[in-house]
Amino acid sequence: MIGIGLLLFLLLTATGILLVRNLFAVVILSGIYSLLMAGTFTILDAVDVAFTEAAVGAGISTVLLLAALGVVGQEDRGRNRRALIPIAVVVLAGVMLIYAVPEMPPFGSPEAPIHVHVAPQYIEETPSVIGIPNVVTAVLADYRGFDTLGEVTVIFTAGIGVLLLFAGRRRKYK
Amino acid sequence: MSEHLILRVVIKFLIPFIFLFALYVQAHGDYGPGGGFQAGIIFSVGFILYGMIFGLQRLRRVVPPHLILALMAFGLLLYTGVGFATILLGGTFLDYGYLSHDTVHGHHYGIFLIELGVGITVASVMIAIYQTFTARAEETTDENVGTG
Numbered sequence: 001m002i003g004i005g006l007l008l009f010l011l012l013t014a015t016g017i018l019l020v021r022n023l024f025a026v027v028i029l030s031g032i033y034s035l036l037m038a039g040t041f042t043i044l045d046a047v048d049v050a051f052t053e054a055a056v057g058a059g060i061s062t063v064l065l066l067a068a069l070g071v072v073g074q075e076d077r078g079r080n081r082r083a084l085i086p087i088a089v090v091v092l093a094g095v096m097l098i099y100a101v102p103e104m105p106p107f108g109s110p111e112a113p114i115h116v117h118v119a120p121q122y123i124e125e126t127p128s129v130i131g132i133p134n135v136v137t138a139v140l141a142d143y144r145g146f147d148t149l150g151e152v153t154v155i156f157t158a159g160i161g162v163l164l165l166f167a168g169r170r171r172k173y174k
Numbered sequence: 175m176s177e178h179l180i181l182r183v184v185i186k187f188l189i190p191f192i193f194l195f196a197l198y199v200q201a202h203g204d205y206g207p208g209g210g211f212q213a214g215i216i217f218s219v220g221f222i223l224y225g226m227i228f229g230l231q232r233l234r235r236v237v238p239p240h241l242i243l244a245l246m247a248f249g250l251l252l253y254t255g256v257g258f259a260t261i262l263l264g265g266t267f268l269d270y271g272y273l274s275h276d277t278v279h280g281h282h283y284g285i286f287l288i289e290l291g292v293g294i295t296v297a298s299v300m301i302a303i304y305q306t307f308t309a310r311a312e313e314t315t316d317e318n319v320g321t322g
Contacts, residue, residue, distance in 0.1 A: 001252065004211060023233055041318065042196045048196055048207045048208070048209075050207075051207045051208055051212050052211060052212055053222040055212045055215040055216060056211075056212075056215055059216075059219060060215050060218065060219060060222075060300055062301070063219070063222055063226075063304070064303055064304060064307065067257075067304055067307035067308055068307050068312065070307065070308065070310075070311030070314075070315075071307060071310045071314060105215050108212055119290060122319075128278075129277070129278070129281070130278065130281040130282075130285075131278040131281060132204040132205070132281075132282070132285065133204070133205055134203065134204055134205055134206060134207070136207070137203045137285065137289075141203075141209070141284075141285040141288055141289060141303065142281060142284070142285055145257075145268040145270075145284075145288065146267075146268065148288070148292065149253055149257070149268070149288075152249065152250055152253055152291065152292050152296075153250060155276050155295060155296055156246055156247070156249075156250045156299065157229075157303055158299065158303075159298075159299030159302050159303060160246070162302070162303050162306055163243070163302060163306055164308075166307075166310055168305045172318075
């Protein structure tokens with residue numbers, strides 16, 4: 001029941017983001033969207049993902065986007081063009097996704113492919129081999145340590161990229 | 175700045191709790207939701223709040239840009255350093271079991287260290303991006319004031 005309400009608000013927020021022209025309102029609405037997503041993840045018992053979504057999506061991205069608005073201004077100055085080809089692509093992709101839904105295993109099914117691959121081994125081994133209660137942390141930091149290293153490298157590269165871009169522009173002005 | 179009196183007082187009270195919560199999330203990732211990534215974000219929010227209320231100049235005095243730059247690299251190096259340490263101790267890359275005589279303890283140390291690396295890099299990158307954006311915004315407003 002709460003899930004349906006959350007999805008309804010998600011839909012309203014997304015429509016609002018599409019229609020509103022003021023960028024400040026768009027940033028705040030996308031923050032709300034992330035918070036609603038965090039609520040949805042909590043209902044799905046994915047608390048680690050919900051925590052990340054609340055901290056990153058609703059928290060820091062909103063703040064960083066507001067800081068970016070300080071640079072570019074609040075008004076969307078782009079022309080209001082008709083976007084027929086993008087709409088066609090989005091509708092086509094949406095129809096294909098909906099077409100694929102009946103082929104998916106039922107929600108929460110223990111026979112779903114994702115639950116019969118390596119997940120049972122991780123859940124079984126974690127208490128004895130790694131010895132920590134949170135299996136999500138064990139997977140992220142230990143079994144999939146390479147992926148997390150890659151993610152940290154991505155964040156590092158993003159930071160360096162922003163610094164380089166802005167440092168280059170400033171030198172040009174002076 | 176005097177119109178932000180209430181915000182200034184409240185933020186000063188809040189910042190220690192934000193840092194404390196970030197440290198809790200950092201250290202408690204093994205037991206509950208959270209970990210280095212979320213902790214890094216929350217930690218950076220403490221500094222960004224400070225910068226929003228007291229201005230970029232004072233934030234730069236608290237965390238100088240060259241320190242942020244060094245910490246960005248340090249977190250990533252700590253992570254990869256753990257990987258190379260496990261190679262030197264006889265295992266494969268990021269095979270934490272070799273970090274201690276007891277394999278389970280080795281995994282504990284490994285996860286703690288790499289989560290610390292993640293937290294440091296994430297926090298410093300977020301602060302760096304915020305500092306860069308606000309510095310740029312202040313420059314553009316200065317230019318506008320100058321021409322207008």
